[in-house]
Amino acid sequence: MSPAGRPLVEVEGLGKSFLLRRGVGLRRTRRELQAVVGVSFTLDRGETLGLVGESGCGKTTTGRLLLRLIEPTAGVIRFAGQEIQSLPERELRPLRRRMQIVFQDPYGSLDPRMTVEEIVAEPLVVHGVGDRAARARRVRELLDRVGLAAAHAERHPHEFSGGQRQRIGIARALALEPELLVCDEPVSALDVSIRAQVVNLLADLKRDLGLAYLFISHDLAIVRHLCERVAVMYLGRIVELAPKERLYREPLHPYTQALLSAIPVPRPGGRRRRIVLAGDVPSPLDPPRACRFHTRCPHAMEVCRRVEPPLVAARPGHQVACHLHPAPGGAVVA
Ligand code: SF4
Numbered sequence: 001m002s003p004a005g006r007p008l009v010e011v012e013g014l015g016k017s018f019l020l021r022r023g024v025g026l027r028r029t030r031r032e033l034q035a036v037v038g039v040s041f042t043l044d045r046g047e048t049l050g051l052v053g054e055s056g057c058g059k060t061t062t063g064r065l066l067l068r069l070i071e072p073t074a075g076v077i078r079f080a081g082q083e084i085q086s087l088p089e090r091e092l093r094p095l096r097r098r099m100q101i102v103f104q105d106p107y108g109s110l111d112p113r114m115t116v117e118e119i120v121a122e123p124l125v126v127h128g129v130g131d132r133a134a135r136a137r138r139v140r141e142l143l144d145r146v147g148l149a150a151a152h153a154e155r156h157p158h159e160f161s162g163g164q165r166q167r168i169g170i171a172r173a174l175a176l177e178p179e180l181l182v183c184d185e186p187v188s189a190l191d192v193s194i195r196a197q198v199v200n201l202l203a204d205l206k207r208d209l210g211l212a213y214l215f216i217s218h219d220l221a222i223v224r225h226l227c228e229r230v231a232v233m234y235l236g237r238i239v240e241l242a243p244k245e246r247l248y249r250e251p252l253h254p255y256t257q258a259l260l261s262a263i264p265v266p267r268p269g270g271r272r273r274r275i276v277l278a279g280d281v282p283s284p285l286d287p288p289r290a291c292r293f294h295t296r297c298p299h300a301m302e303v304c305r306r307v308e309p310p311l312v313a314a315r316p317g318h319q320v321a322c323h324l325h326p327a328p329g330g331a332v333v334a
Helices: 059-066 089-096 116-126 132-145 150-154 162-174 192-209 220-226 244-249 254-261 302-306
Strands: 009-022 029-043 048-052 074-079 099-102 180-184 212-217 229-234 237-243 312-315 318-320
Touching: 009 059, 029 059, 029 074, 029 237, 048 059, 048 220, 059 099, 059 180, 059 212, 099 162, 116 132, 116 150, 116 162, 132 150, 132 162, 162 192, 192 212, 192 220, 212 220, 220 244, 229 244, 229 254, 237 244, 237 254, 244 254
Parallel strands: 048 212, 048 229, 099 180, 180 212
Antiparallel strands: 009 029, 009 074, 229 237, 237 318, 312 318
16 A cells, blocks of 8 residues: 555546447448456555456556556556546656556567667666766666666667566666566566566565566566565456465456366476366457357356456455356446
8 A cells, every 4th residue: 555545546437439440331330349348456565466368368468558558448547646547648648657567578669779878777777867877877787676787777678588678677667767667478488497587576666666567478487476466467457366376366356267277287296187168268359148158168058148247345455357256235347
């Protein structure tokens, strides 16, 4: 919680639809793709919330909406108590310094023509922070902070490995001393051998700088290592949100149970019964009615095809959207 007792981030009923146009002339059709629907969560200062789910479930779109890199079509986003979902760019600008993003692709996210110094200093230049000498000092501090050498400042991105490039991206994201980092699959493009190094760097930065992370990933083992709470998304909706230990020990939603059943057990001889879901993820252009998971759920009932289950607090701090777990007292979260 913030000193004033509010979370750093509050998201209520967040939604994003894209209008897709196909064909030409009289044959032209328009269809709505609901990428994110009714998403609600909070994030405290210094907290890491994991956002997990299969490709196309809306987790990257949610991260970008949070930073207003794309515009929401519904809902409220509060940052440090201030509503930002419709703030004009001029008023949003000072807040942008306080929330930054680390992208998935350390190859595509760095301009190959720029030196590392220019890349890391760019946010300082854009926001008019310091003179040239002060920015150069800050760049070297940041490189040291992420485990790179001052001499690397003069080089270009192609001279670095994937892990080192991601360190450069992290240094750039830290340049303006943000309070929130949206980490969008920050290690999924890296070799397995260096993923742990970058994850440990993110853990150290969080501890030392008090950063809050929205950590977007499909890797449930990494999320377990890094996050305090975890939200599970399916076809644009949050279907379960709980403290990490509770979610991994006792998942309530059948989709979360299936996801977790696929994680290898680290103990020798350890076994977990794998739940194999039927079929593919349905198209978000034509999602199933009512419970969006009913076409693949091994526990689907008649009511699941008729009535959408709301996200409810099944237990204190543990929210789930499933008819198998009605809210005690009927309290609906979203
Ligand atoms: Fe399965 Fe029904 Fe729960 Fe949806 S609401 S997850 S179909 S049991």
